[in-house]
Amino acid sequence: MIKLWINGQRTQSHSxxxxxxxxPATGCVIRQVPLADSTDIELAVAAASAAFPGxxxxxxxxxxxxxxxxxxxxxxxxxxxxQLASEEHxxxxxxxxxxxxxxxxxxxxxxxxxxxxxxxHAENVGRGVDCHSMLQAIGVCAGxxxxxxxxxxxxxxxxxxxxxxxxxxxxxxxxxxxCSLRMAELFKEAGLPDGVFNVVPGDKAAVDALLAHPLVRxxxxxxxxxxxxxxxxxxxxxxxxxxxxxxxxNHAVVMPDADLDxxxxxxxxxxxxxxxxxxxxxxxxxxxxxIADGLVARLKAAAEKLVVGxxxxxxxxxxxxxxALHRDKIMAYIDSGVAQGATRVTDGRGIKVSxxxxxxxxxxxxxxxxxxxxTIYREEIFGPVLxxxxxxxxxxxxxxxxxxxxANGTAIFTASGTDARRFQNEIEVGMVGINVPIPVPxxxxxxxxxxxxxxxxxxxxxxxxxKFYTRTKAVTTRWPEASDSNASTLVMPTMS
Numbered sequence: 001m002i003k004l005w006i007n008g009q010r011t012q013s014h015s016x017x018x019x020x021x022x023x024p025a026t027g028c029v030i031r032q033v034p035l036a037d038s039t040d041i042e043l044a045v046a047a048a049s050a051a052f053p054g055x056x057x058x059x060x061x062x063x064x065x066x067x068x069x070x071x072x073x074x075x076x077x078x079x080x081x082x083q084l085a086s087e088e089h090x091x092x093x094x095x096x097x098x099x100x101x102x103x104x105x106x107x108x109x110x111x112x113x114x115x116x117x118x119x120x121h122a123e124n125v126g127r128g129v130d131c132h133s134m135l136q137a138i139g140v141c142a143g144x145x146x147x148x149x150x151x152x153x154x155x156x157x158x159x160x161x162x163x164x165x166x167x168x169x170x171x172x173x174x175x176x177x178x179c180s181l182r183m184a185e186l187f188k189e190a191g192l193p194d195g196v197f198n199v200v201p202g203d204k205a206a207v208d209a210l211l212a213h214p215l216v217r218x219x220x221x222x223x224x225x226x227x228x229x230x231x232x233x234x235x236x237x238x239x240x241x242x243x244x245x246x247x248x249x250n251h252a253v254v255m256p257d258a259d260l261d262x263x264x265x266x267x268x269x270x271x272x273x274x275x276x277x278x279x280x281x282x283x284x285x286x287x288x289x290x291i292a293d294g295l296v297a298r299l300k301a302a303a304e305k306l307v308v309g310x311x312x313x314x315x316x317x318x319x320x321x322x323x324a325l326h327r328d329k330i331m332a333y334i335d336s337g338v339a340q341g342a343t344r345v346t347d348g349r350g351i352k353v354s355x356x357x358x359x360x361x362x363x364x365x366x367x368x369x370x371x372x373x374x375t376i377y378r379e380e381i382f383g384p385v386l387x388x389x390x391x392x393x394x395x396x397x398x399x400x401x402x403x404x405x406x407a408n409g410t411a412i413f414t415a416s417g418t419d420a421r422r423f424q425n426e427i428e429v430g431m432v433g434i435n436v437p438i439p440v441p442x443x444x445x446x447x448x449x450x451x452x453x454x455x456x457x458x459x460x461x462x463x464x465x466x467k468f469y470t471r472t473k474a475v476t477t478r479w480p481e482a483s484d485s486n487a488s489t490l491v492m493p494t495m496s
Contacts, residue, residue, distance in 0.1 A: 024359060035202045060114035083312070084179045249284060272384045310353070334347065
């Protein structure tokens with residue numbers, strides 16, 4: 001049985017409930033994980049709260065040095081973390097290693113946060129009066145993370161929060177707990193004081209306990225839109241600061257002047273990498289003008305060449321999806337696409353992988369002639385299903401994307417700077433790629449969508465992450481001389 005990580009050590013859970021951790025390539029149980037209960041959450045919050053004053057008062061430079069050592073340890077153990085992610089999620093080892101590296105880049109960004117924690121200063125805003133601002137830590141912060149990126153998404157949150165002087169409680173998905181627990185061990189090895197970082201795998205009971213606890217000041221979340229909305233509304237009702245990233249339906253607009261071979265290759269990775277279980281996956285292609293036939297032909301040929309299998313096997317392009325339940329849900333979406341009249345170009349149902357007959361595999365699926373009223377267009381599938389819609393003009397493509405309820409990421413493939421500039425300015429989406437299929441920003445920029453893809457005001461990592469995990473305080477200062485007149489006044493003070 002896996003243990004929790006509380007106050008700098010592996011800790012036995014008080015919960016009577018547990019869940020199975022399953023290798024989705026085999027369908028076999030590989031671990032048991034406790035589902036943290038309210039007592040576990042109380043212990044984690046108590047540890048984080050007790051550690052906060054000392055960590056807040058640790059100099060930003062010393063905090064940065066510990067985070068830098070943590071980054072070094074992550075680099076040394078990157079293959080181990082990738083193995084854990086592949087084993088519990090199912091993604092290929094290469095994809096897992098890439099996602100770990102993207103998480104490490106956030107840790108690298110966090111090590112430079114002392115520069116970003118500097119406030120502003122204005123001298124002589126009034127006669128003998130100066131004013132300056134301070135960015136200060138908030139307290140105990142919590143993060144609730146999904147199954148699809150066991151290492152990267154947690155690292156979007158806790159390194160930035162901790163670098164800013166806060167303490168942190170991470171509630172990873174019970175489906176993929178091991179990366180988070182291993183990172184906690186590495187962080188302690190780097191010199192992090194006990195209680196600053198705690199890990200409590202669990203389900204809704206643990207989430208609700210964190211949302212309601214009065215000492216938890218912020219909640220960060222990545223997951224589906226219905227849950228993101230619930231997290232936002234509930235946490236806000238308890239007076240917490242919230243950033244809740246929801247679902248996506250990311251469109252790739254392909255213009256008639258696009259390089260078709262380059263575009264098809266780019267879309268392959270964006271649509272089917274990680275079995276489509278990415279919030280930034282391209283799930284819709286919008287073919288503009290007469291390019292559709294040639295593009296679909298190339299997408300079909302490329303999809304049929306993809307090798308589906310266990311993520312730890314060489315030569316595999318796409319692993320399984322996370323669970324039997326999710327596999328069946330994806331199959332139902334494919335069924336609905338056929339029933340509603342979309343043209344089935346490739347079909348991932350019924351795929352079998354030799355030696356892994358118990359695994360949860362869905363092959364790459366491609367639909368053409370999809371319309372906006374179809375279920376496979378309207379809803380987030382979160383699987384290896386790609387839908388192609390055809391429109392006549394760029395204006396129609398922009399209207400289509402902007403009419404969608406989701407607004408996480410989008411991309412345009414074109415050789416025209418004019419079209420690209422119009423697209424980036426008019427599109428109502430949080431992250432935009434120009435000839436880049438998965439426009440996940442680097443760690444020093446923010447990550448987040450618009451509309452139903454984000455609940456809250458601030459995105460993750462980058463300067464927006466620093467703002468989320470700090471509070472601003474303004475200080476106005478005067479040092480009066482003994483000869484100064486009495487400052488007592490009943491009128492509104494001015495700085496003239």
